[in-house]
Amino acid sequence: QPLFEAEFSEILLCKNELHETLNNLSHWMKDEHVHKNLVTRLDSAFIRKDPYGVVLIIAPWNYPIHLLLVPLIGAIAAGNCVVIKPSEITKNSETLVAEVLPGYLDNDCFAVVTAGVQETTRLLENKFDYIFFTGTSCSPSVGRIVMTAAAKHLTPVTLELGGKNPCYVSDTCDVQNVARRVAWGRFFNAGQTCIAPDYVLCSAAMQENLLPALHKAITDFYGPNPRESPDFGRIMGDKQFQRVQALLRSGRVVIGGQTDAEERYIAPTVLVDLQPSDPIMQEEIFGPILPIVIVANVDEAIDFINSRERPLVVYAFSSDDKVVNQVLERTSSGGFCGNDTLMHVTLTSLPFGGIGNSGLGKYHGKFTFDTFTHHRGCLHRNMGLEALNALRYPPYSQQKLGIIRVASEVKRKDACTLL
Amino acid sequence: NPYAGLVSHLRAAWLSGKTRPMEYRVAQLEALGRFLDEKKQDILEATASDMGKPSFEAYFTEILLCKNELNNTLNNLSHWMKDEHVDKNLVTQLDSAFIRKDPYGVVLIIAPWNYPIHLFLVPLIGAIAAGNCVVVKPSETTKNSERLIAEMLTCYLDNDCFAVVTAGVQETTRLLENKFDYIFFTGTTSVGRIVMTAAAKHLTPVTLELGGKNPCYVSDTCDVQNVARRVAWGRFFNAGQTCIAPDYVLCSVEMQEKLMPALREAITEFFGSNPQESPDFGRIMGDKQFRRIRALLCSGRVAIGGQTDEKERYIAPTVLADVLPSDPAMQEEIFGPILPIVVVANMDEAIDFINARPRPLAIYAFSCDSKGVNQVLERTSSGGFCGNDTLMHVTLTSLPFGGIGNSGLGKYHGKFTFDTFTHHRGCLHRNMGLEALNALRYPPYSQQKLGLLTATFEIKRKGMCTLL
Numbered sequence: 082q083p084l085f086e087a088e089f090s091e092i093l094l095c096k097n098e099l100h101e102t103l104n105n106l107s108h109w110m111k112d113e114h115v116h117k118n119l120v121t122r123l124d125s126a127f128i129r130k131d132p133y134g135v136v137l138i139i140a141p142w143n144y145p146i147h148l149l150l151v152p153l154i155g156a157i158a159a160g161n162c163v164v165i166k167p168s169e170i171t172k173n174s175e176t177l178v179a180e181v182l183p184g185y186l187d188n189d190c191f192a193v194v195t196a197g198v199q200e201t202t203r204l205l206e207n208k209f210d211y212i213f214f215t216g217t218s219c220s221p222s223v224g225r226i227v228m229t230a231a232a233k234h235l236t237p238v239t240l241e242l243g244g245k246n247p248c249y250v251s252d253t254c255d256v257q258n259v260a261r262r263v264a265w266g267r268f269f270n271a272g273q274t275c276i277a278p279d280y281v282l283c284s285a286a287m288q289e290n291l292l293p294a295l296h297k298a299i300t301d302f303y304g305p306n307p308r309e310s311p312d313f314g315r316i317m318g319d320k321q322f323q324r325v326q327a328l329l330r331s332g333r334v335v336i337g338g339q340t341d342a343e344e345r346y347i348a349p350t351v352l353v354d355l356q357p358s359d360p361i362m363q364e365e366i367f368g369p370i371l372p373i374v375i376v377a378n379v380d381e382a383i384d385f386i387n388s389r390e391r392p393l394v395v396y397a398f399s400s401d402d403k404v405v406n407q408v409l410e411r412t413s414s415g416g417f418c419g420n421d422t423l424m425h426v427t428l429t430s431l432p433f434g435g436i437g438n439s440g441l442g443k444y445h446g447k448f449t450f451d452t453f454t455h456h457r458g459c460l461h462r463n464m465g466l467e468a469l470n471a472l473r474y475p476p477y478s479q480q481k482l483g484i485i486r487v488a489s490e491v492k493r494k495d496a497c498t499l500l
Numbered sequence: 501n502p503y504a505g506l507v508s509h510l511r512a513a514w515l516s517g518k519t520r521p522m523e524y525r526v527a528q529l530e531a532l533g534r535f536l537d538e539k540k541q542d543i544l545e546a547t548a549s550d551m552g553k554p555s556f557e558a559y560f561t562e563i564l565l566c567k568n569e570l571n572n573t574l575n576n577l578s579h580w581m582k583d584e585h586v587d588k589n590l591v592t593q594l595d596s597a598f599i600r601k602d603p604y605g606v607v608l609i610i611a612p613w614n615y616p617i618h619l620f621l622v623p624l625i626g627a628i629a630a631g632n633c634v635v636v637k638p639s640e641t642t643k644n645s646e647r648l649i650a651e652m653l654t655c656y657l658d659n660d661c662f663a664v665v666t667a668g669v670q671e672t673t674r675l676l677e678n679k680f681d682y683i684f685f686t687g688t689t690s691v692g693r694i695v696m697t698a699a700a701k702h703l704t705p706v707t708l709e710l711g712g713k714n715p716c717y718v719s720d721t722c723d724v725q726n727v728a729r730r731v732a733w734g735r736f737f738n739a740g741q742t743c744i745a746p747d748y749v750l751c752s753v754e755m756q757e758k759l760m761p762a763l764r765e766a767i768t769e770f771f772g773s774n775p776q777e778s779p780d781f782g783r784i785m786g787d788k789q790f791r792r793i794r795a796l797l798c799s800g801r802v803a804i805g806g807q808t809d810e811k812e813r814y815i816a817p818t819v820l821a822d823v824l825p826s827d828p829a830m831q832e833e834i835f836g837p838i839l840p841i842v843v844v845a846n847m848d849e850a851i852d853f854i855n856a857r858p859r860p861l862a863i864y865a866f867s868c869d870s871k872g873v874n875q876v877l878e879r880t881s882s883g884g885f886c887g888n889d890t891l892m893h894v895t896l897t898s899l900p901f902g903g904i905g906n907s908g909l910g911k912y913h914g915k916f917t918f919d920t921f922t923h924h925r926g927c928l929h930r931n932m933g934l935e936a937l938n939a940l941r942y943p944p945y946s947q948q949k950l951g952l953l954t955a956t957f958e959i960k961r962k963g964m965c966t967l968l
Contacts, residue, residue: 085945089953097959104962115898127894130883210905221703228700236709237909244702252944258935265942294837312943356585387515400932409542409927410518413602419929421938427957428597431584431926436604436682441705443924456911458899459877461887464868467726470889474733475573475780477556485560489895493533494575 091146094427098151098360101429101446102158109158109450112459119488120469125461130454132160133237134210139166139183139227141215143273143367145174145455148241152213161211162190166204166456169197170318176413205230211453213444215241215275221390221438239452240444241275242435243365244392248278248422249382251399252287259420260294263371264302266422268349271326272369273313276394279366280355280423281373282382285410288353288373295371296336301348308339308346316345316368325368331361332372357385379404381429383411391415391437396422414441417426502671506663507678510606510633513660519603519631519954522581522938526574528628531656532621533570536563539652543617552783552813557738562617565895569622572897572914573629580629580918583927590956591823591937596929601922603631604705605681610637610695611674612687613785614741614835616645618821619709622686622713626917632682633661637675640668641786673698680704682921686743689906707910709743709921710903712860716746716890717850717868717876720755727866727888728762732770733880734864734890736817740793740837744862746890747834748823749841750850756821756841761838764804767921776807776814784813793836799827800840825853842964847872851879859883859905864890 082091104376112127136156138150149167151473156163159317167178179193196204205212205227214227224240231238248266250259266278283291303310316322322345329338329350337350352372356361361372376382386395386408393415405419418425426433426445434443444452472488519523519866536543543562548555583598607627611620620636627634638649650664665677676683676698683697686709699706716734718727751759771778784790790813797806797818805818815837823829823840830840841961844850854863854876861883865876875886886893894901894913902911911921940953 083943085943085950088950089941097957100959100961104959109706114895118896121892121896126893129877129885131904134881163758170691171784203956210906224703225700228703229697232696232700234709235689235692235906235909240703255932255935258932261935261942262938265938281657304944305699312945334655371668398932402929405929407802409929413605413923414925416651416926417600418927420932421928421930424592424930425597425926428586428592428928429935430588431597431928432599432924433926434924435754436602436923436925438703441703443926446931453903455881456900456902457882457904458884458893458896459887460889460893460896460899461870461873461877462886462889462892464723464726464866464888470730470733474729475554475556475778476772477554477780482506482556482559486564488563489568491571491575491897493571500954 082270082314085312086314087202090144090270094170095147095150095154098154098429098445098449102154102450105397105447106158109447111476117345118491121460121462123463123466125242127459129160129457131457133453133455134161135164136211136213137164137166137204137209137454139212139214140168142168142170142174143270145171146178148215152215152449153443156213156453157191159453161333161453163192163208164197164204165191165193165200167193169195185246203447206257209236212238213237213452216243224440233460239434239444240440241442241444242393242438243275243367244390244435244439245279245362245365246276246392246394246396247382247386248281248396248448249379249386249398250281250283250287250291251379251397251401251404252284253400253404254398255400256294257297260291261301261369262421263398264295264298264349267371268299268302268313268369270314271347273314273317273367276416276423276426278371278396279372279392280362281327282376282385283373284377285375288375291373292335292351292353295351299336303349307337307349308341308344313349316347319345321367322347325366325370326366328361328370333357337369355411364424377405383408386412391435391439393435394418394425413437501674501677503665503675503678505663506635506665507606507680510635510661510663514605514633518658519628519633519661522577522578525628525631526577528657528662529574529577530568532625532628533567535652535656536570536745538679542648543645546648547616547642549644550613550642550743550786553738554780554782556780559780561615561738566618566625568619569625569897569914569917573625573918576915577629580915584629586688589959592928592930594931594934598927600925600927601630602925604921604923605632606635607632607639607682607684607921608635608794610685610687611639613641613741614644614738617649619686620649621914623917626912627684627921628662629918630921630922632675633944634663635675635680636662636664637667638664638671638956640666682706684920685709692908707849707902707912708908709910710861711743711835711905712858713747713830713833714744714862714864714941715850715854715859716749716864716868717854717871718751718759719747719750719754719847719865719872721868721872722866723760723868724758725765728759728859729769730889731864731866732763732817735839736767736770736781736837737891739784739815741782741785741835742891744884744891744894745858746839746864748830749839750844750853751841753843756843759841760803760819760821763819767804771817775805775811775817776812782816784815786922787813789835790815793834793838795832796829796836796838798869799823799829809946847875851876854880859903859907861903861907862886862893881905
């Protein structure tokens with residue numbers, strides 16, 4: 082990972098979440114007093130923020146610190162004990178987390194477990210009170226395994242999974258801006274980002290405009306030979322490298338396409354002339370390759386998106402707000418960003434999570450605290466004032482029922498109110 | 501797959517966008533309101549036939565509470581549906597950042613038999629309000645209510661988008677093989693595991709409203725007669741077949757001695773000297789349940805009641821004294837009109853007793869001393885909590901209702917039902933221009949850029965001296 086990218090995603094964004102939490106914790110923890118009806122007017126009615134207990138956080142390899150730390154911040158803030166399972170693939174980060182983190186936290190309440198696939202399966206046999214799982218490109222299947230294991234203990238889960246994030250580019254846009262923003266999102270961390278734009282949908286005319294613009298953006302970013310740029314990452318491990326490299330045999334390479342197995346380098350690449358049946362359109366790419374799929378218009382783009390699994394994010398670029406809103410309105414996804422990529426997840430006030438195969442649950446900011454909090458509905462009544470309860474006791478009567486109805490009913494507000 | 505056609509029919513309706521406009525949702529919800537008004541008598545009769553439910557209780561739980569949820573939803577729907585605009589940072593100051601309330605799609609609601617209308621209708625209200633298509637699976641155990649729902653609901657709701665499936669255990673297993681976008685299940689813990697396991701195959705989010713043994717701690721400082729009335733009311737309502745009923749009492753041996761005559765008096769006040777003759781006391785649902793509950797009577801010592809009548813499926817309002825943790829009545833959720841009393845030395849022992857067991861749907865604590873009530877609240881974990889009364893916390897639509905651990909996951913009632921069936925979609929809509937704002941983030945990277953980027957992005961820790 083280039084230093085700048087690591088500093089931004091693994092340090093800065095984490096510190097933001099940390100400060101946001103510290104700044105607001107006392108407020109988030111407080112009992113939330115709620116509206117009362119006539120019957121409970123004199124009582125105390127509130128939502129108590131209880132921790133779940135002992136929670137498990139499983140993190141992936143692509144942002145090994147961030148994707149472990151941000152859930153951990155919320156879990157601790159909510160008062161839980163935590164078992165942390167960092168990715169076994171990023172060996173140095175795993176070692177760092179396992180050896181250094183315990184030096185900072187209370188070892189009675191927080192533990193790091195280093196485990197491969199087999200041991201993680203054993204770990205999941207235990208009863209946890211919440212499981213927070215973030216997976217990478219093969220994640221829907223692993224997500225199923227985690228949720229099935231959780232089901233045995235009725236353990237609530239958050240699953241942050243993946244998918245193919247479509248990026249629709251309309252004919253009315255600033256092509257160079259679009260090219261820069263899409264290239265940034267696609268090639269950040271050499272494409273190994275769960276919310277990266279996975280493929281572009283646009284007209285044939287727009288593709289013709291986009292290609293030189295993408296070429297320019299890539300050259301502006303990484304120079305004429307990206308392999309020599311200190312700002313472009315590498316693929317994580319040989320297995321991933323081989324997998325991503327194989328996807329190059331889809332359509333036609335128009336930008337990039339060079340690879341180097343020894344360095345696990347895959348050039349920032351753009352592919353055209355793709356068929357929906359091509360290998361690259363069958364799985365989340367999770368690498369620095371951007372396929373462009375031609376559609377006639379926005380309706381066809383929307384149909385294309387809706388006939389596939391719901392992704393973690395849908396992107397839409399248009400100078401016309403109505404077009405962006407159409408795509409938002411007529412599709413379903415974890416999150417959405419108009420006229421940019423990745424940026425929606427840097428706002429701690431927006432919930433971040435998937436839907437369908439891309440996941441369930443949400444976090445970031447207060448949503449992480451809420452994820453790891455059991456919202457306990459509480460009513461504290463008076464030991465006396467028994468007369469107030471008389472109406473509800475048997476022997477029953479129509480008269481009693483009538484009074485109860487009047488005392489406790491919620492009426493429909495005036496239907497003529499301007500909504 | 502016998503239900504594949506139905507599910508794909510609903511999915512097609514979902515994709516057509518029919519359920520999205522507010523006017524559509526309001527129309528369907530208003531139709532549910534008409535169902536409750538026009539079919540009130542049928543509902544009261546069905547629940548009376550199915551399980552001898554007193555009409556007062558049926559009206560209150562199956563009609564009134566449902567209408568409240570309906571009206572609360574109709575009163576607030578436009579507000580709940582709106583995009584929620586959120587705080588922005590420096591970088592996104594000129595953008596539009598909001599949470600869009602999207603429906604999940606095609607959702608499944610499975611309801612149990614104890615409050616057969618309420619426990620499908622209240623989730624259904626939220627599911628429709630949130631813009632989903634819905635499959636409703638009422639309980640096959642309460643035959644009259646099931647028939648009523650299957651026949652009537654289709655007359656009131658849009659059959660393109662809402663369907664009722666009548667199914668026993670086998671067919672429900674087949675139904676669960678289909679992919680739903682949300683599953684809302686109310687029932688037992690063991691079936692809850694089966695539902696969640698089936699949901700996991702499709703990564704379907706779930707709400708599970710399950711059960712457990714809800715402890716009821718009674719301290720030595722309390723108004724014994726008030727406590728006895730409130731506990732008896734909660735225990736014997738619907739002949740004990742309530743997921744949030746106080747399941748057993750924890751108190752000192754002295755308090756047990758005081759409680760007994762007070763409970764006897766409350767039961768007599770409520771149901772007369774022979775509760776079997778009272779029109780206000782329910783019956784057990786089915787022979788299987790009757791035999792199961794009757795077997796629990798050999799626990800401790802019968803201090804009040806204990807009479808049964810198999811033909812009527814009548815079990816008298818019963819209190820058992822000196823019950824041991826190993827007794828049958830303490831091994832499962834009672835779900836019947838039997839109240840065991842387990843003696844503990846003090847509140848600490850009561851709290852330890854509670855914490856040594858699976859977390860229940862509700863914990864009750866009675867004490868004149870607020871500190872005592874708060875101690876129990878503080879040192880235990882449960883779905884919900886009520887101090888100095890029973891059942892009442894779930895009649896407030898502003899409080900979330902749900903379990904934790906074996907008693908369930910997820911929450912609903914009021915806006916929480918709408919939120920349960922809503923996908924909160926984080927959205928950012930930026931400007932096509934203003935590219936200069938983005939320059940700092942692009943390669944080639946530099947320390948200078950990083951410094952500036954940090955300055956624009958960072959959230960600082962607020963002053964430590966601020967009074968919290």
